[in-house]
Amino acid sequence: MKKAIARTLFAGVAVLNVGVLAAASVRAAKPNGPDVVSYPVPSLQWKEVPDSSGIKYANVQGDLLGNGYYEAFVIFPAGRDNPFHTHGKDLPTVVLKGTFYAVVNGKRTEYPAGSYYMLPGNLKHYSGCKAGEDCLLFQWQADHFDLNEMKDDSKR
Secondary structure, X not given: OHHHHHHHHHHHHHHHHHHHHXXXXXXXXXXXXXXXXXXXXXXXXXXXXXXXXXXXXXXXXXXXXXXXXXXXXXXXXXXXXXXXXXXXXXXXXXXXXXXXXXXXXXXXXXXXXXXXXXXXXXXXXEEEEOOOOOEEEEEEEOOOOOOEEOOOOOOO
């Protein structure tokens, strides 16, 4: 009797899982037009960040240098270092190419391609792209990007 109940429950769960997966694939196959955001590589419009020594960005939602929420790809030249600074809002980042780094409280952490990090707003730090290969990042913030340079009172 217990084996029969177990088989019935197992079969029911299996059917439920197949139904859920089928429904999910139908939803995925029928995107709702206005909600779809699509930027194949050739359609990205790259701009250089003013006075940045070659940092470029391509917006996919909002505007990295505008007001409000944004999502953008960012190319950081190999070997380019940022001065000691903060950002006004949390800065989540996915590293897609190269090795980006951050130095927080004297500790350097490297983020090779495939890494994710989130720097909290107002966190004092250094950051940059390790020499050898440009860094391609994907970043987003609740409000425009900012980099607020600060005097470093400690040793790097």
